[in-house]
């Protein structure tokens with residue numbers, strides 16, 4: 166999975182160094198995707214300066230917290246330090262939620 170992101174972002178940034186954040190609610194699947202990244206929501210903003218891209222991971226099977234995930238995402242988009250950053254929303258755990266129409270949330 167890491168290779169997919171490497172290819173994706175190198176097509177955007179080429180060989181330039183880029184700071185890419187992986188954010189999302191706890192248990193969304195961030196560590197599984199990248200192996201090693203952990204974050205706690207109140208401290209997300211410590212990582213915001215000099216960020217060129219954000220991968221926002223959503224647990225598609227956690228329907229109880231989709232609204233929370235959406236609100237946190239909207240708050241991130243309002244951050245001045247992240248203005249101009251490339252954003253990828255990664256809807257994780259799709260197998261569990263194949264019966265849920267995307268527009269329901």
Ligand SMILES: Nc1nc2c(ncn2[C@@H]2O[C@H](COP(=O)(O)OP(=O)(O)OP(=O)(O)O)[C@@H](O)[C@H]2O)c(=O)[nH]1
Pocket residue numbers: 189190191192193194195196197198202203204257258259260261
């Ligand atoms: N079914 C399914 N489970 C997944 C998928 N990705 C991750 N998981 C599971 O979801 C749980 C949480 O995954 P993590 O990668 O630890 O999630 P995280 O976002 O790093 O969680 P925190 O570090 O607590 O914020 C684990 O039990 C994973 O095995 C997926 O694509 N499908």
Ligand SMILES: [Mg+2]
Pocket residue numbers: 195196197202203204
């Ligand atoms: Mg983790």
